[in-house]
Amino acid sequence: MQMYLGEDGKKYYWRVVDVSNITDVETLEKKFDLTEEMSEYVLDSNERARVDYDGKNLFAVIHVPAFTQNDGHYETRSIKFFVNADSIFMFVTYDTNYIVPQIEKLIEVEEASSPMMLLFLCLFVISDSFLPILDKLNEERLHLNRRLRNNTNNQGIWDLSDLEVGLIYLGAATRQNVVAIRQMRITTAIKKCSNAEKEQLEDAYIEAKQASEMADMASSIVEQMSGMYNNLINIRLNETMRIMTVWSLLMTIPTIISGFFGMNVDLPFTTMKGGWILITLITAVLLWIMWKFIWKKLW
Known part of the structure; x- marks a missing residue:
């Protein structure tokens, strides 16, 4: 132009x-x-x-x-x-x-x-x-x-x-x-x-x-x-990692308790009528105690 x-x-x-x-x-x-x-x-x-x-x-x-x-x-x-x-x-x-x-x-x-x-x-x-x-x-x-x-x-x-x-x-x-x-x-x-x-x-x-x-x-x-x-x-990433850490720790308790049932050892409450209910309650109590402990430490 x-x-x-x-x-x-x-x-x-x-x-x-x-x-x-x-x-x-x-x-x-x-x-x-x-x-x-x-x-x-x-x-x-x-x-x-x-x-x-x-x-x-x-x-x-x-x-x-x-x-x-x-x-x-x-x-x-x-x-x-x-x-x-x-x-x-x-x-x-x-x-x-x-x-x-x-x-x-x-x-x-x-x-x-x-x-x-x-x-x-x-x-x-x-x-x-x-x-x-x-x-x-x-x-x-x-x-x-x-x-x-x-x-x-x-x-x-x-x-x-x-x-x-x-x-x-x-x-x-x-x-x-x-x-x-x-x-x-x-x-x-x-x-x-x-x-x-x-x-x-x-x-x-x-x-x-x-x-x-x-x-x-x-x-x-x-x-x-x-x-x-x-x-x-x-x-947010740190929060996610903390939650994952808590869940990982909590899930170890049921894993440990259920692991005993695969061993050839005598376990308490196994012969008791309704013993599985008692074991479940004990597991839940242990989970609650650990959750409270972790909550105080992390939050």
């Missing part, structure tokens, strides 16, 4: 490139006149959020939530920007190109008078895209907490784990974005920007900080929830 933007006499073009199916550096170099180093950055899906400026061209890597969930949790992907005086390239993938219509919607009401202004608007939209997801995850956390209070089962614990992993990804991405935008604010490229452009960059920075703080707070709450339910599971 390519659009011409800006005021008369100061036109520039915004080009969105989907690199999902591009795997070699040479293609990027030939098609878009990028250096080998820049092309490698563009194709590196694990590139951390960062900013480079060589005096003429600005290259930025910013993280955005992935469009699809992976294994039940959210992940993030990187979008790369290549900006110079008369153009801005935006490199996306199938998992990040959903952000483009949101940017188009914003520039219908906000004037993107220069490549740098468009870049700052993009940063604002990307930072803002984290907020609905974090709100959704907070709602999921509340719902999950109610479920686990009523029934702490395996599925609930797995859902809590997925929620925690997703927040770890989002928290790390938002923190890196804040660092990258802070780094951008002190580059010499920003000194050449107009006051309106600097204000837009500041708005993007504030939005990125808000997303980072929300992600950190949500992650902290989920971490505490995870620890609480982990302790609860351990307590």
Whole structure:
């Protein structure tokens, strides 16, 4: 996709490139006149959020939530920007190109008078895209907490784990974005920007900080929830083991008494009429005495 933007006499073009199916550096170099180093950055899906400026061209890597969930949790992907005086390239993938219509919607009401202004608007939209997801995850956390209070089962614990992993990804991405935008604010490229452009960059920075703080707070709450339910599971396991121990000890008495009847020895009450009833009563009394003793020791 390519659009011409800006005021008369100061036109520039915004080009969105989907690199999902591009795997070699040479293609990027030939098609878009990028250096080998820049092309490698563009194709590196694990590139951390960062900013480079060589005096003429600005290259930025910013993280955005992935469009699809992976294994039940959210992940993030990187979008790369290549900006110079008369153009801005935006490199996306199938998992990040959903952000483009949101940017188009914003520039219908906000004037993107220069490549740098468009870049700052993009940063604002990307930072803002984290907020609905974090709100959704907070709602999921509340719902999950109610479920686990009523029934702490395996599925609930797995859902809590997925929620925690997703927040770890989002928290790390938002923190890196804040660092990258802070780094951008002190580059010499920003000194050449107009006051309106600097204000837009500041708005993007504030939005990125808000997303980072929300992600950190949500992650902290989920971490505490995870620890609480982990302790609860351990307590329940200990209770189960104690009950099993009591039953194991109690069952030894009938086993010992009944075992004597398989031996060729004279036993009391065996010749007495109704002796089996008396033996059963004695066994029950011994069980009760041991149960009371164990109860006092364990509880």
